[in-house]
Amino acid sequence: MSFASLLDIELKKIRRSKIFMLLFVAVVILWLPAILNTNYSFETDAAIGIASEYNFLVQGFLALAWFMYPASMVVSTVLLKQLERTNKGMLKMLALPISSAKLCLTKFFILLLLAGLQLLLNFGVYYAGAALVSQRFAYNFLLPPLFVLKETGLLFLAAIPMLAFFWLLAVTIQTPIFSIGVGLASIVPSILMINTKYWLFYPMSYPFYLMTAEYCKLAANLGSAEMPLIPWLPIAIGITVSCLILACLRFGQAERNC
Amino acid sequence: MSLGLEWQKIKRTGVLWTFLGGGILAAVVPVINLAARSEMYLRLQDSPVDILFKGNWQLMALLNILLLVLGACVLYHIEYADNGQLKMCSLPIKESTLFFSKLGLMTGLCLVSLSLEALGMAFCLSHWFNLSQSLCLELLKYFAYAFLLLLPGGMLALILSAFCKNLWVSLGCGVIGVCAAILIPTDNFILNLFPFALPFQVLTLNTEQAVCYLLASLGEVAFMALMFLGLLKIRRTLA
Amino acid sequence: MYIIETKNLTKSYKDQVAVSNLNLHIPRGKVYGFLGPNGAGKSTTMKMFLGLTKPTNGSFAINGKKYPENRIEILKEVGSLIEAPAFYGNLTGEENLDILRKILGLPKTAVDEALELCGLTPYKKRLAKKYSLGMKQRLGLAGALLGKPPILILDEPTNGLDPLGIHEIRTLIRSLPQQFDCTVLVSSHLLSEIELMADYVGILNHGKLLFEGTLTELRQEARAEGYPTDNLEDTFLAMIAADNGQRGRGR
Numbered sequence: 001m002s003f004a005s006l007l008d009i010e011l012k013k014i015r016r017s018k019i020f021m022l023l024f025v026a027v028v029i030l031w032l033p034a035i036l037n038t039n040y041s042f043e044t045d046a047a048i049g050i051a052s053e054y055n056f057l058v059q060g061f062l063a064l065a066w067f068m069y070p071a072s073m074v075v076s077t078v079l080l081k082q083l084e085r086t087n088k089g090m091l092k093m094l095a096l097p098i099s100s101a102k103l104c105l106t107k108f109f110i111l112l113l114l115a116g117l118q119l120l121l122n123f124g125v126y127y128a129g130a131a132l133v134s135q136r137f138a139y140n141f142l143l144p145p146l147f148v149l150k151e152t153g154l155l156f157l158a159a160i161p162m163l164a165f166f167w168l169l170a171v172t173i174q175t176p177i178f179s180i181g182v183g184l185a186s187i188v189p190s191i192l193m194i195n196t197k198y199w200l201f202y203p204m205s206y207p208f209y210l211m212t213a214e215y216c217k218l219a220a221n222l223g224s225a226e227m228p229l230i231p232w233l234p235i236a237i238g239i240t241v242s243c244l245i246l247a248c249l250r251f252g253q254a255e256r257n258c
Numbered sequence: 259m260s261l262g263l264e265w266q267k268i269k270r271t272g273v274l275w276t277f278l279g280g281g282i283l284a285a286v287v288p289v290i291n292l293a294a295r296s297e298m299y300l301r302l303q304d305s306p307v308d309i310l311f312k313g314n315w316q317l318m319a320l321l322n323i324l325l326l327v328l329g330a331c332v333l334y335h336i337e338y339a340d341n342g343q344l345k346m347c348s349l350p351i352k353e354s355t356l357f358f359s360k361l362g363l364m365t366g367l368c369l370v371s372l373s374l375e376a377l378g379m380a381f382c383l384s385h386w387f388n389l390s391q392s393l394c395l396e397l398l399k400y401f402a403y404a405f406l407l408l409l410p411g412g413m414l415a416l417i418l419s420a421f422c423k424n425l426w427v428s429l430g431c432g433v434i435g436v437c438a439a440i441l442i443p444t445d446n447f448i449l450n451l452f453p454f455a456l457p458f459q460v461l462t463l464n465t466e467q468a469v470c471y472l473l474a475s476l477g478e479v480a481f482m483a484l485m486f487l488g489l490l491k492i493r494r495t496l497a
Numbered sequence: 498m499y500i501i502e503t504k505n506l507t508k509s510y511k512d513q514v515a516v517s518n519l520n521l522h523i524p525r526g527k528v529y530g531f532l533g534p535n536g537a538g539k540s541t542t543m544k545m546f547l548g549l550t551k552p553t554n555g556s557f558a559i560n561g562k563k564y565p566e567n568r569i570e571i572l573k574e575v576g577s578l579i580e581a582p583a584f585y586g587n588l589t590g591e592e593n594l595d596i597l598r599k600i601l602g603l604p605k606t607a608v609d610e611a612l613e614l615c616g617l618t619p620y621k622k623r624l625a626k627k628y629s630l631g632m633k634q635r636l637g638l639a640g641a642l643l644g645k646p647p648i649l650i651l652d653e654p655t656n657g658l659d660p661l662g663i664h665e666i667r668t669l670i671r672s673l674p675q676q677f678d679c680t681v682l683v684s685s686h687l688l689s690e691i692e693l694m695a696d697y698v699g700i701l702n703h704g705k706l707l708f709e710g711t712l713t714e715l716r717q718e719a720r721a722e723g724y725p726t727d728n729l730e731d732t733f734l735a736m737i738a739a740d741n742g743q744r745g746r747g748r
Binding site for chain 2: 547548549550551569570572573575577579580581582583584585586587588592595596597599600601624625626640
Binding site for chain 1: 271272283324328426429441
């Protein structure tokens with residue numbers, strides 16, 4: 001069976017799952033405080049040395065990158081796992097002439113699609129929010145789409161190792177409370193990890209570190225923080241590949257052992 | 259009796275271990291924080307308990323509320339997974355009894371994790387400050403306050419789980435609620451009354467505000483209990 | 498005289514009527530076979546009896562108690578197995594029944610008795626999620642039989658059982674009114690089983706009751722209408738076909 005057909009099947013499975021609504025509501029809730037906050041401070045922005053429109057974008061993306069985005073992806077892994085668990089769908093899939101590694105990778109691809117979808121929704125909600133705030137403060141908060149798309153794209157790429165790790169947790173840990181618990185608990189320390197040199201080995205901190213680095217680039221008085229391609233890129237690729245290989249090896253093992 | 263039944267139902271689900279593990283993780287936060295930045299904290303003039311809470315409670319509260327959301331989701335996932343809920347509905351037991359028993363169990367588990375966190379803080383007090391009886395009592399007061407402020411969030415998470423058959427929907431709603439709570443400015447009293455935002459409040463010297471939050475917490479619990487009973491009636495009517 | 502009586506019981510959804518003006522009379526101490534094709538409304542009727550679905554219209558009384566005022570009292574007297582067996586997969590068979598026993602306020606011996614009745618004693622320590630389909634069905638049945646309730650509502654209790662298991666459960670159900678002085682409402686697709694089990698039958702089609710009475714009365718009516726009477730299956734199929742034909746002409 002081709003990857004495209006398998007992808008089509010997996011996409012059909014998430015129909016009527018309400019995941020789109022959850023991802024959309026999440027980004028609306030994320031931008032609401034920024035839009036409603038009446039005490040918008042242009043002076044603070046000047047002190048930091050960042051233009052207000054850039055600060056509006058970065059603050060939203062920082063909140064997204066630290067908690068909302070990783071937590072939404074943990075919820076998405078729960079969706080993908082539970083859809084197969086209820087009514088023993090997984091047993092049926094394993095009894096069909098499909099490579100379990102291919103199935104595993106297809107499901108991971110669905111996770112990537114959901115991650116991309118949330119970022120696209122974020123892109124849309126950002127522009128709606130920026131337009132509203134621009135009208136309110138008579139100041140143009142709307143940034144060029146290419147710039148926002150670039151930030152969105154970088155965030156997506158930086159999150160891939162984290163998604164691979166979450167997928168590995170979902171595949172290997174059969175008890176739902178443990179896989180969700182470890183996933184959610186792993187998000188919380190990322191705010192501390194980015195201040196240590198060990199952030200390179202902690203994929204959950206990658207999106208937040210990236211946004212912090214972008215923030216420092218855009219603000220004149222915040223010091224500097226770089227996302228060094230070397231050694232970050234080989235470590236990130238290594239983590240992603242290892243997690244996916246382990247996930248493919250472990251995929252369906254629990255159901256086969258029953 | 260119902261509480262005993264709910265305790266029996268969580269066998270082999272990992273709920274107890276998760277609350278224990280979550281409690282230990284949260285207990286370790288102040289220990290690591292103080293170990294890394296003891297000089298900075300020891301220079302501060304406030305009461306040691308106040309210093310510990312101001313420096314660590316935001317992270318600990320986040321772990322606590324996530325634990326409650328997760329616990330609530332799994333407590334009802336147990337019912338929906340193999341149709342246990344259907345069997346419960348055909349027995350001479352009220353759905354509201356089921357809910358309040360689960361709430362009681364979750365409250366008990368929450369107390370367990372908070373006790374572990376209190377032990378963590380007590381260790382910090384004894385290691386870096388001078389642990390005295392008065393400090394212990396103060397610590398107990400802070401944790402009692404924290405526990406009462408956690409109740410509305412736990413209840414809301416359980417209500418969401420009771421009405422969402424799918425685990426990812428109740429979890430997603432809980433996660434969105436927690437995220438909303440994180441984004442609320444700390445100086446906004448009204449917005450901080452949101453059940454998932456209350457746990458982030460620390461017992462302060464401003465006793466009037468502390469009492470307001472406490473009364474709001476108890477009021478929210480009572481209101482949500484009535485709201486749940488009302489929603490149950492509506493669900494039964496629509497069934 | 499009648500332990501379960503319904504009066505114009507109706508359940509309708511947005512786009513269909515599942516049960517229409519049903520007037521059932523289930524005699525005390527008998528086995529009542531509830532027959533009908535898929536989607537006839539049997540499970541819906543049983544769910545209404547248990548309060549799992551609210552009737553749109555009409556009323557019913559179980560052992561003199563009316564729903565919804567006496568819902569809890571009704572459930573104290575009814576053991577049920579509805580749709581697929583319902584259980585907690587993380588608990589053993591014994592633990593699952595123990596939970597039910599505590600809710601019903603029964604002694605500890607009730608669990609062992611129920612397990613023994615359904616042939617699950619050798620598997621009582623196994624996790625319910627590891628049970629075979631037949632074992633899950635037996636567990637559901639054991640849950641219904643716990644405490645020997647005066648009324649049993651069983652929705653296709655022999656689903657998933659092997660021929661030996663079907664024979665065992667059939668013999669058990671047949672003996673329940675005499676052994677435990679109870680009334681059994683049982684639905685099934687296995688007409689041969691109903692023929693061997695039931696004292697009375699009710700035939701449902703598209704939510705309407707086509708026939709209610711003893712098997713002898715059914716044969717007499719079928720003979721009068723010109724339907725085959727050699728076996729219950731032929732009679733049943735003929736009645737359903739005639740009713741479907743009438744519905745088609747009615748449109």
